[in-house]
Amino acid sequence: MVSFRISTILLLSTRVSDVVLSVTAFSAASADASSPTVPSTSLETIWNEVPEGPPDAILGIAQAFRAAPDEHKVNVCVGAYRDAKGLPWVLPSVRKAEEIMLSDDKENKEYLPIDGDQAYVAKALTFAYGANAPLERIAGVQTLSGTGACRIGGQFLADFYPNKNIYVPDPTWGNHHKIFAGCGLNVNTYRYYDRSTNRLNLEGMLKDFKDAPDGSILLLHACAHNPTGCDPTDEQWSQLLEVIKEKGPLIFFASAYQGFASGDAEADAKALRRVVDAGFPVLLAQSFAKNFGLYGERCGTLSVVCKDAAQKDILMSQLKCIIRPMYSSPPRHGSSIVRTVLSDEKLTEQYYTECASMADRIQSMRSRLVETLKEVGSTHDWSHVTEQIGMFAFTGMNSEMCDELTDQYAIYLTRDGRISLAGLNEKNLVYVAKSIHAITDGKSITQ
Numbered sequence: 001m002v003s004f005r006i007s008t009i010l011l012l013s014t015r016v017s018d019v020v021l022s023v024t025a026f027s028a029a030s031a032d033a034s035s036p037t038v039p040s041t042s043l044e045t046i047w048n049e050v051p052e053g054p055p056d057a058i059l060g061i062a063q064a065f066r067a068a069p070d071e072h073k074v075n076v077c078v079g080a081y082r083d084a085k086g087l088p089w090v091l092p093s094v095r096k097a098e099e100i101m102l103s104d105d106k107e108n109k110e111y112l113p114i115d116g117d118q119a120y121v122a123k124a125l126t127f128a129y130g131a132n133a134p135l136e137r138i139a140g141v142q143t144l145s146g147t148g149a150c151r152i153g154g155q156f157l158a159d160f161y162p163n164k165n166i167y168v169p170d171p172t173w174g175n176h177h178k179i180f181a182g183c184g185l186n187v188n189t190y191r192y193y194d195r196s197t198n199r200l201n202l203e204g205m206l207k208d209f210k211d212a213p214d215g216s217i218l219l220l221h222a223c224a225h226n227p228t229g230c231d232p233t234d235e236q237w238s239q240l241l242e243v244i245k246e247k248g249p250l251i252f253f254a255s256a257y258q259g260f261a262s263g264d265a266e267a268d269a270k271a272l273r274r275v276v277d278a279g280f281p282v283l284l285a286q287s288f289a290k291n292f293g294l295y296g297e298r299c300g301t302l303s304v305v306c307k308d309a310a311q312k313d314i315l316m317s318q319l320k321c322i323i324r325p326m327y328s329s330p331p332r333h334g335s336s337i338v339r340t341v342l343s344d345e346k347l348t349e350q351y352y353t354e355c356a357s358m359a360d361r362i363q364s365m366r367s368r369l370v371e372t373l374k375e376v377g378s379t380h381d382w383s384h385v386t387e388q389i390g391m392f393a394f395t396g397m398n399s400e401m402c403d404e405l406t407d408q409y410a411i412y413l414t415r416d417g418r419i420s421l422a423g424l425n426e427k428n429l430v431y432v433a434k435s436i437h438a439i440t441d442g443k444s445i446t447q
Contacts, residue, residue, distance in 0.1 A: 073410035075423050076412065076421075080295055086428075094292060107336065112330055116141055119343075120142060137307065137312050138303050140304075141303075143302045146255075146256050147300075154180045161250065163213065164184070165185070167219065168188070172221075185217070190205060216247075217251075223271065224260065227392050230388055230389075231271075237271055237274060241278060251280050261390045262359060263357075263363075281305065297334025299334030362390070369393065370383075392418050394418055395418070
């Protein structure tokens with residue numbers, strides 16, 4: 001005889017005469033008194049040993065900013081574009097695309113395939129690799145923005161690439177370490193930024209590339225390196241490519257700022273295209289969060305350059321096998337926006353103009369910040385900020401300075417000295433400059 005008692009967490013689903021019956025939170029136990037006693041679980045105790053997780057280094061700061069009561073508080077932490085009034089900006093080309101989609105009877109809310117909308121993927125890959133991209137041999141899937149692309153790409157490498165060592169720049173976007181370690185890869189760093197000069201550490205990069213085991217995975221930022229905004233010059237890329245050719249690594253590009261960096265999407269793709277044209281094996285994690293302003297749409301791609309169409313088909317099959325148990329299929333709204341914009345010549349032209357305007361405002365704030373720092377009395381050399389590119393300024397301030405800037409002046413930023421220039425505008429620029437001067441005056445901004 002079998003009796004039932006609530007004790008363990010168990011889900012039993014059975015079909016009787018085409019009716020599904022589900023019973024939750026019960027277990028079956030023999031009535032035999034000789035059966036071992038099963039320890040009961042209680043809602044009062046079951047999760048008591050789970051420790052609280054640490055707040056995210058960036059999103060936690062943004063949360064603290066929202067909770068701060070200071071009227072003069074400034075958020076220069078999160079990498080999201082703001083207009084001259086400090087407000088989020090939806091690109092008019094994006095609005096127009098949504099209008100077109102809304103009026104199209106063929107648009108629906110059905111599931112996308114596992115690999116996403118391939119019409120969108122084709123447009124996205126052409127945007128990245130160029131009009132002459134060999135799409136017939138590039139395996140591409142739609143992903144949950146750049147984060148999802150890194151996760152899918154990392155898992156693919158962990159499953160199928162023999163060398164499990166991935167080298168990421170020091171510093172890099174903080175999530176890179178967690179993503180790739182979570183995939184089972186061995187995360188190492190290579191020297192990238194020299195805080196003693198606030199410039200690219202080319203010598204260190206070249207040496208670390210040479211010292212890495214042959215066939216290692218190198219993560220490279222396609223443009224507008226996050227967090228430093230410091231990109232190699234064309235000549236420096238040539239030197240790096242010589243070492244890459246010698247060592248034979250697999251190159252994993254992260255591209256989150258194409259078009260947003262310089263205002264020219266073609267120029268921002270130059271490094272990626274040089275590496276592909278040189279014949280090196282390449283993966284690309286691509287995001288449309290920044291350059292299309294589709295932050296909440298989670299819209300991106302992961303692509304792998306293959307030797308031929310047959311290999312592409314094989315890799316596509318494996319990428320779909322990774323995606324299916326993870327999130328099954330991607331969301332369709334953001335990708336439909338990108339596809340609609342890039343499928344319409346006039347809308348594409350409008351988009352490029354709008355993207356350039358975002359880049360121009362960021363560049364203006366970059367120059368204005370340095371000028372204003374001088375005007376309020378700073379004698380530091382801030383030329384490294386002027387030379388950087390993209391959304392961020394890597395100021396050289398240390399963690400203590402950043403803490404002081406937040407605690408005393410309610411200016412919220414990451415503790416590595418990174419400032420999101422998109423958070424600056426005419427209303428807060430002088431206040432931010434005066435505050436930075438106050439906490440850096442007489443102190444070094446090199447480390």
